[in-house]
Amino acid sequence: MPRVAVLKIGRGNFHQGFEVSLELREDGGLPVGEIEGRLGANTDIEGLYFLWQQSFRSLSAIARNDGWEIESSLPTNRATREITDDCWQRMRQVEANLNEWLQPSGELGWQKIRERLSKELATQADTLRLAIKARDPILWKLPWHSWDLLSSYPNVGVSYSPVEYESWEIAKHQTQSDRVRLLAIFGDNQNLDLAADRQAIDNLQETESVFYHQPQARDLIAQLRNPQGWDIFFFAGHSQTIEQRGRISLSARESIETDQFKHALREAVQKGLKIAIFNSCEGLGLAQQLADLHVPIIIVMQEIVPDVVAQSFLKEFLREYAGGQPLYSAVRHAQERLEEFTELPGATWLPMIYQNPAEVPPTWQDLRPKKRQHRFGLDWQHLPNILVKSLVATGLVMAVRFVGGLQPVELWAFDQMTRLQSDRGIDERLLIVKVTEQDIQQQRQYPLSDRVILQTLEKLQAHQPRAIGLDIYRDFPVEPGYRELAAHIKKNSNLVTICEVSHPEAKANKFGVASPPASPPENVGFSDIAVEPDGTVRRYLLHLNPGDSVCQVPYAFSAELALRYLDAEGIQPEATSDGNLQLGSTVFQPLEKHTGFYHNIDPRGHQVLLSYRSFTKVAREVTLTEVLQNDFKPQWVKNRIVLIGVVAQSVGDRFSTPFSNEIDKKMPGVVIHAQMVSQMLSIAKQERPLLQFWPQTLDAVWIGSWALTGGLCVWVFHGLVYRRIAIASAMIILGSLCLSLFSIGICAPLVPSVIALVISYIITTKTVIGKRMKDEG
Numbered sequence: 001m002p003r004v005a006v007l008k009i010g011r012g013n014f015h016q017g018f019e020v021s022l023e024l025r026e027d028g029g030l031p032v033g034e035i036e037g038r039l040g041a042n043t044d045i046e047g048l049y050f051l052w053q054q055s056f057r058s059l060s061a062i063a064r065n066d067g068w069e070i071e072s073s074l075p076t077n078r079a080t081r082e083i084t085d086d087c088w089q090r091m092r093q094v095e096a097n098l099n100e101w102l103q104p105s106g107e108l109g110w111q112k113i114r115e116r117l118s119k120e121l122a123t124q125a126d127t128l129r130l131a132i133k134a135r136d137p138i139l140w141k142l143p144w145h146s147w148d149l150l151s152s153y154p155n156v157g158v159s160y161s162p163v164e165y166e167s168w169e170i171a172k173h174q175t176q177s178d179r180v181r182l183l184a185i186f187g188d189n190q191n192l193d194l195a196a197d198r199q200a201i202d203n204l205q206e207t208e209s210v211f212y213h214q215p216q217a218r219d220l221i222a223q224l225r226n227p228q229g230w231d232i233f234f235f236a237g238h239s240q241t242i243e244q245r246g247r248i249s250l251s252a253r254e255s256i257e258t259d260q261f262k263h264a265l266r267e268a269v270q271k272g273l274k275i276a277i278f279n280s281c282e283g284l285g286l287a288q289q290l291a292d293l294h295v296p297i298i299i300v301m302q303e304i305v306p307d308v309v310a311q312s313f314l315k316e317f318l319r320e321y322a323g324g325q326p327l328y329s330a331v332r333h334a335q336e337r338l339e340e341f342t343e344l345p346g347a348t349w350l351p352m353i354y355q356n357p358a359e360v361p362p363t364w365q366d367l368r369p370k371k372r373q374h375r376f377g378l379d380w381q382h383l384p385n386i387l388v389k390s391l392v393a394t395g396l397v398m399a400v401r402f403v404g405g406l407q408p409v410e411l412w413a414f415d416q417m418t419r420l421q422s423d424r425g426i427d428e429r430l431l432i433v434k435v436t437e438q439d440i441q442q443q444r445q446y447p448l449s450d451r452v453i454l455q456t457l458e459k460l461q462a463h464q465p466r467a468i469g470l471d472i473y474r475d476f477p478v479e480p481g482y483r484e485l486a487a488h489i490k491k492n493s494n495l496v497t498i499c500e501v502s503h504p505e506a507k508a509n510k511f512g513v514a515s516p517p518a519s520p521p522e523n524v525g526f527s528d529i530a531v532e533p534d535g536t537v538r539r540y541l542l543h544l545n546p547g548d549s550v551c552q553v554p555y556a557f558s559a560e561l562a563l564r565y566l567d568a569e570g571i572q573p574e575a576t577s578d579g580n581l582q583l584g585s586t587v588f589q590p591l592e593k594h595t596g597f598y599h600n601i602d603p604r605g606h607q608v609l610l611s612y613r614s615f616t617k618v619a620r621e622v623t624l625t626e627v628l629q630n631d632f633k634p635q636w637v638k639n640r641i642v643l644i645g646v647v648a649q650s651v652g653d654r655f656s657t658p659f660s661n662e663i664d665k666k667m668p669g670v671v672i673h674a675q676m677v678s679q680m681l682s683i684a685k686q687e688r689p690l691l692q693f694w695p696q697t698l699d700a701v702w703i704g705s706w707a708l709t710g711g712l713c714v715w716v717f718h719g720l721v722y723r724r725i726a727i728a729s730a731m732i733i734l735g736s737l738c739l740s741l742f743s744i745g746i747c748a749p750l751v752p753s754v755i756a757l758v759i760s761y762i763i764t765t766k767t768v769i770g771k772r773m774k775d776e777g
Helices: 045-064 082-102 108-124 136-142 193-201 217-224 258-270 285-290 305-320 327-340 369-375 381-404 407-420 437-443 450-461 482-491 555-568 624-628 670-685 696-716 719-744 750-775
Strands: 003-013 017-026 031-039 126-132 158-161 182-187 206-213 232-236 238-242 245-249 255-256 277-278 297-301 351-355 428-433 465-472 495-501 524-526 538-541 580-582 606-609 619-625 642-648
Touching: 003 031, 017 108, 031 108, 045 082, 045 136, 082 750, 108 126, 126 136, 136 285, 158 327, 182 193, 182 217, 193 206, 193 232, 193 305, 206 217, 206 670, 217 258, 238 285, 245 258, 255 258, 258 285, 277 285, 277 305, 285 297, 285 351, 297 305, 305 327, 327 351, 369 482, 381 450, 381 696, 381 750, 407 719, 407 750, 428 624, 428 670, 437 624, 450 465, 450 482, 450 624, 450 642, 465 555, 465 670, 482 495, 495 555, 524 555, 555 642, 555 670, 580 670, 619 624, 696 719, 696 750, 719 750
Parallel strands: 003 126, 126 158, 158 351, 182 206, 182 232, 232 277, 277 297, 428 619, 428 642, 465 495, 465 642, 495 524
Antiparallel strands: 003 017, 017 031, 238 245, 245 255, 297 351, 538 606
16 A cells, blocks of 8 residues: 655754654555654755755746846856856755765664665555655755655655644545546746647646636636636746745736635635646745645745746646656656756756645546546446356355355354244144143153043044144053053044154164054154254155154154145145145145255155244143143134144253244244144145245356346445445345245245355455556556
8 A cells, every 4th residue: 555754854953953753654544653863963955055046046047038036136147157067066065965964874763764764665666655844944945856765766756844734634525527627827928938838738638628818816716616626726927935925927917825815725625626736936835825725735846947947847747647657756757857957957856746745646547536436337348257256256155055065054044034934823723732741740640641641532532623643652551541542543533643763773673663553554644853953943854764664654743634634625635747745736845955055964755844833832722631621612623633742841852943042942842743734734725835945056046146246236336335335235135035035935045145245246346446446547
């Protein structure tokens, strides 16, 4: 990042020396370091400079024959050659004296300053600029660009300002044009040829230049207040500094001090004025006064300047600056080209930049904000690159997703989506008879005896339920009452019992939990629940190949109950050509190993996503004791599905769900089965959709579209704030769309899309913004 090295020359004088410090700061930022020291005395340099000044002014008088600028006491009758030789000698003496003064000395602090500045120059040669802040104006006039420390670094420019230069904040207004707006004032042209200056300005490309020749003061003020604003103010003509006050001559009859149009200048600054150029004599007073008005950059001639020198400087400076060189480098290059005027030794000293070091010098492109910062400008050459970056981001995300790298975070996002769904309330088609801790204590036995279960079933059967599901294992007798319960189970076809397929155990021929011996196979369903590695239930296992398990049934307990209910409604299960279950118009497409975000799961059996009806209560609930005491309404049972199961925490038949963290508890197994039954009923009767994934191809297209969106945010919006707003808005829209799709049964890839969006945004930003900055100079 560009830096500015600020050399502060504070209290002191040439006879006693000066307090000095070197402050380093990022361009436009806060200081990053400061070294203090002291610069020794130099009693000769003021006198040497004055002698050079006398010789140079004599040569200027001869060159211009301009008595208006020259003091009558200056000698002008000596031979031109002698004056030129004398001026050369004085110039060399000043430069030699300056370099000797700035050499390392016994002052340790100054030596450290010089060493640090040398290091900065060596590492930041193309981006560093040097600012001289001094109390004594003679220090500004010294030829700092001839300092031997800078001799090897031709791109390092030098500026000047007072030590107490006020820091200010100016609203960053821009001129209302996509071209550089330049106001050129040509004042009194007595003994001057200003045509060359006008030609240099006319040669500028993409510039809107307005010229005024010898205007009246009120016309000048009116133009400075032009509502469109100006980027550059230029003056050529006669000017002078008297007692540190600058004055420009608008014509032979009228001159004006900067104080007389200070309000117009301040208004021009507020409307975008960034640079003021005074290609005229003795501009130091002008620079000081304009700086007080907060003009960011002022370029002036510090001494009387011959016409040819002023013309050459302006031409070379504008050519370099408009050609893309930084402002400081452009000024220094134009300075150094003034050495061609060998008959005017020291001409390279004349141009100087006066500026607050805290300000960032604008580039020529910075003066064309509408073209450079247009927030919705589309540079079509970047589009192929954005498409490539989007494909790269999509491919990377899909590859990581395919190997299961995103599954944990996608499961988390799925849980959040599930929690954000509306609670559908209880399903009136279901009733849960729950066995609580109090019920177990009252029976004084667990497992519950077969007699208690029989009594419960008889109480419920009396009210004609469509199906009863007994979610309690009965693979062995629990006396008393075994024979009576077995007889009841055998004769009631609407009673569904359970067994467990489980997983094969090592060195075991049989595994699982058997069904009640008296239950016909068609009245048994397996109770197995698909549980994720994190212990959460998000899938519904409909069908399973039991293998060598003692539980030899193919359908889930919940499916058996739902199908019995639907049979009474006239809805029969069908099989598609692929062997998938179809209820009504809905096909239960099974989850496979690489479906949606599932990549590292056991794909056995026929599994679908479980869509929870409610996280509070899926069905009306009564306790075992209430049933035994007939403390329930018969209509709660008639034509309903009744599930009987244990909810006591001491039994341990409980599972984590997407709501577990929210409600701080697990869900009993019988309630999970009730959720599954309710889902099948609702899907078959078209009350809600089956929650499904898209095919992998469609997932890739969706993710790719959001990766492209990330790149387009960089392409369309040039400003950093606007890009961040755009990318944040895209994420909000993405989240809202995924939530809306989830509510209609589509589980779209949210997390992969967000990651692809961000990756594409980052890699496109580095490429497009880097190229854009390079193109803009």
